[in-house]
Amino acid sequence: MKAPARASVYHALCAPSPTVRSHRPSAATAVFLTVHSKFPQNGNPRRLFSHTPRAQADFTHAVIGAGVVGLAVAQELARRSGSPGSTVLLERHNAIGTETSSRNSEVIHAGIYYGASSLKTSLCLHGKHLLYSLCSSRGIPHRRTGKWIVAQNDIQLAALEQIHSFCTSEINVPVNWVSLDEASRREPAVHAEKAILESPTTGIIDSHAYMLSLLGLFEEAGGTLALNSAVQSVTPLSGSSPVPGSAGWELVVRDPSTGEESTITAETIINSAGLGAVDIHNMIVPKDQHKKMYYAKGNYFSYPASQPKVNTLIYPAPEPGHGGLGTHLTLDLAGRIKFGPDVEWVDSPDDLAVNTTRLPQTIAEVKKYLPTLDETQLQPDYAGIRPKLAKAGAVAHGKGFVDFVIRKEDGYEGWINLLNIESPGLTSSLAISEKVRQLLYT
Numbered sequence: 001m002k003a004p005a006r007a008s009v010y011h012a013l014c015a016p017s018p019t020v021r022s023h024r025p026s027a028a029t030a031v032f033l034t035v036h037s038k039f040p041q042n043g044n045p046r047r048l049f050s051h052t053p054r055a056q057a058d059f060t061h062a063v064i065g066a067g068v069v070g071l072a073v074a075q076e077l078a079r080r081s082g083s084p085g086s087t088v089l090l091e092r093h094n095a096i097g098t099e100t101s102s103r104n105s106e107v108i109h110a111g112i113y114y115g116a117s118s119l120k121t122s123l124c125l126h127g128k129h130l131l132y133s134l135c136s137s138r139g140i141p142h143r144r145t146g147k148w149i150v151a152q153n154d155i156q157l158a159a160l161e162q163i164h165s166f167c168t169s170e171i172n173v174p175v176n177w178v179s180l181d182e183a184s185r186r187e188p189a190v191h192a193e194k195a196i197l198e199s200p201t202t203g204i205i206d207s208h209a210y211m212l213s214l215l216g217l218f219e220e221a222g223g224t225l226a227l228n229s230a231v232q233s234v235t236p237l238s239g240s241s242p243v244p245g246s247a248g249w250e251l252v253v254r255d256p257s258t259g260e261e262s263t264i265t266a267e268t269i270i271n272s273a274g275l276g277a278v279d280i281h282n283m284i285v286p287k288d289q290h291k292k293m294y295y296a297k298g299n300y301f302s303y304p305a306s307q308p309k310v311n312t313l314i315y316p317a318p319e320p321g322h323g324g325l326g327t328h329l330t331l332d333l334a335g336r337i338k339f340g341p342d343v344e345w346v347d348s349p350d351d352l353a354v355n356t357t358r359l360p361q362t363i364a365e366v367k368k369y370l371p372t373l374d375e376t377q378l379q380p381d382y383a384g385i386r387p388k389l390a391k392a393g394a395v396a397h398g399k400g401f402v403d404f405v406i407r408k409e410d411g412y413e414g415w416i417n418l419l420n421i422e423s424p425g426l427t428s429s430l431a432i433s434e435k436v437r438q439l440l441y442t
């Protein structure tokens with residue numbers, strides 16, 4: 001096993017705590033995250049490489065990617081381990097959560113779209129409860145807004161009936177019909193030609209406050225956050241057993257700001273790299289097992305006007321085969337409205353500029369349920385990209401629905417692979433972290 005280049009890794013791991021604009025470069029309300037690495041500050045900076053008791057590797061767990069899922073997994077594993085320095089969280093940027101985790105709708109989903117046997121359903125349902133509970137116990141800003149799904153024609157009405165039946169008879173999630181009379185009293189601006197199905201357990205969350213809270217839990221458990229640490233290669237090591245990974249894993253990490261490379265070792269790796277997860281996968285497996293990632297961009301448009309006023313999240317009925325949930329109306333915690341995301345297949349994970357040519361289509365979609373929209377007020381806001389394993393639908397009953405992939409990879413020791421972690425990944429994050437712990441330790 002190659003000896004780790006300790007001095008240079010220390011440098012990468014101890015990059016000065018940055019204060020950076022962390023998300024949505026075009027949003028009016030930019031939030032600044034200050035990321036603290038506690039190790040340099042708690043009087044114990046030289047113990048970054050304290051060896052774990054069970055092996056010679058530098059770390060017990062190396063989690064790749066500090067988005068919301070990587071943060072959730074890292075804090076879960078660090079707390080389970082109980083020994084400071086057991087878990088390193090590697091992030092290529094100079095702040096946590098700057099990719100998909102800060103470019104989504106910030107909706108706590110009810111888990112009603114994805115079919116009875118899918119991981120998306122089970123992890124969203126469990127994750128929702130864990131998330132509401134964590135929000136309450138740690139004061140993370142959130143609100144149970146509820147959500148309406150609106151049907152404008154008979155086909156959409158049938159889709160709502162299917163969701164209603166699925167929720168009540170299969171997954172036991174509360175939903176209720178809202179009569180059109182009641183709807184006009186509660187949300188006079190919202191139009192539904194045929195029917196409205198309400199999901200009262202849907203809500204919204206401040207995803208940045210949530211990620212900072214996860215980071216706090218991680219660091220309290222003695223975890224090591226390594227910013228500016230882009231994983232370049234991942235090599236499974238074999239010792240007395242021929243199984244790749246049985247003697248741990250070697251990761252080459254590059255600091256993008258200096259070009260400096262370092263090598264670390266870990267007993268286990270968790271690939272939680274979001275849009276980079278297939279690249280990590282392909283670093284490990286033979287070429288004939290390589291995967292391809294498809295990028296489904298979602299454009300958002302903000303609506304700063306005060307009228308029409310809406311207090312509930314509004315979604316169109318889901319369409320089978322659609323790559324998302326349809327252009328919906330979401331609110332932030334200040335009550336501001338935004339519309340999105342649509343589905344635009346793009347070739348690059350860096351294609352994050354809002355595509356304003358999509359505006360007319362967005363207006364047409366939104367006006368179906370919000371006819372008094374003042375379309376002159378819509379402004380390009382931000383875009384996020386869904387990391388998909390296929391150009392397939394986001395909801396069950398569609399063409400080629402692809403579930404979350406969360407598994408211990410066959411033929412290797414100590415590798416948990418997380419792929420296709422699109423929506424509802426934010427809602428599911430705490431349940432995903434529990435699943436990863438169970439895959440490693442039961």
Ligand SMILES: Cc1cc2nc3c(=O)[nH]c(=O)nc-3n(C[C@H](O)[C@H](O)[C@H](O)COP(=O)(O)OP(=O)(O)OC[C@H]3O[C@@H](n4cnc5c(N)ncnc54)[C@H](O)[C@@H]3O)c2cc1C
Pocket residue numbers: 064065066067068069070071090091092093096097098099100101102103104105106107108109229230231232272273274275276277280297298341383384385386387421422423424425426427428
């Ligand atoms: C448009 C849109 C709307 C959505 N809306 C919702 C919603 O309302 N509710 C919901 O529950 N979910 C929603 N989601 C899904 C949710 O945002 C994601 O599932 C979740 O953010 C995924 O988190 P992650 O940690 O897996 O990925 P990411 O946030 O992408 O984090 C991965 C991290 O890995 C890092 N990384 C990548 N490669 C490397 C490497 N080689 N070395 C080191 N680091 C690396 C990246 O820099 C990144 O920080 C939405 C997604 C999109 C795109």
